[in-house]
Amino acid sequence: MAVRIHPSAYVDPKAQLGDGVDIGPQAFVDADVVIGEGTHLMHGAHIARWTTLGKNNRIFPGAIIGQEPQDLGYKGEESYTLIGDGNVFREGVTVHRGNRPGTRTLVGDNNYFMVNSHIAHNCILGNHIILVNGALLAGHVEIDDRVIISGNCQVHQFVRIGAFAMMRGGSGAAKDVPPFCINDGLNWIRAINVVGLKRNGFTPERVRAIKEAFKIIFRSGVGLKVALEKVEQEVPMTEDVQAMLAFIRASARGIGNGRGSSRE
Structure with a gap:
């Protein structure tokens, strides 16, 4: 042509x-x-x-x-x-x-x-x-595949956002956002991006394992090191869970917090 x-x-x-x-x-x-x-x-x-x-x-x-x-x-x-x-x-x-x-x-x-x-x-x-x-x-900033950054969001320099994550409208990220998660407010890891995962063909079994890991990391109230160890002991080590753990351990800026977390 x-x-x-x-x-x-x-x-x-x-x-x-x-x-x-x-x-x-x-x-x-x-x-x-x-x-x-x-x-x-x-x-x-x-x-x-x-x-x-x-x-x-x-x-x-x-x-x-x-x-x-x-x-x-x-x-x-x-x-x-x-x-x-x-x-x-x-x-x-x-x-x-x-x-x-x-x-x-x-x-x-x-x-x-x-x-x-x-x-x-x-x-x-x-x-x-x-x-x-x-x-x-x-x-x-580094953003992995299938991420959605909603309207008027702000991402600080050197932040990483993992695959299939989502930032809700008007939110900010000065810390890393792990794969599969929803970032809300400022550095609040609110939930798993369940709708996004289903739309991308994740099976119920894959989503269930991600949810179990999320609850331990962001809702158990224990320190991050202990939480990651508990995930390895108590949650099926699917590729998705392994990817989440690897992302968090590689974080230089630290990750956002969940309610009930003792982490800064």
Whole structure:
């Protein structure tokens, strides 16, 4: 398929465009940009330098991908924004490149980023993630697959959010959110994301094991080390439970709290 570029768009001669790329009115494509086949830039979309977009992405009006990080230490050095396939960036979405030479912001495949959501420098996002309107990710945030970040949520720098987790609208995370969990308020691990798990094909047996582990970790009132040991002793060690324990043990920032927890 032929590349289509509207006469009012600007495409730098050093940009590389795949088959079937469609660039709309007043869109901007900088030097050293690679755009994969079938990607559509709507009017006013902006793709900044050193950005790579995969196949079949949709960039809506006013979205800005790959611009300089909001970091006072950044001095214009070459750094990158790498976007996979099949993503949707709605109006006003911003994604910033890495904040140091040779570093990158990385977004996987089939994600949906709604109006005015923000992905800061050096974030690493997996696949099938949804950022709802106004969701804000600070620098170096890591989000695993199938996570939902609801409207106007805020995620502190260096926070990790595990697979199939959810942040409720307006909530904040300054500590890690384990897989399968719902974050509410500020760092409150409220419950298991049961609806999300069922929608993604989790069997009742898988959900039951996750619930049992959750109750011990977040509702028993014992310290975290003891809670994890109790889970290993009392809960079937399914792959899901093992993933939850591994995520928590790898946490550098600590995890959010549950009601009845003695942890800070």
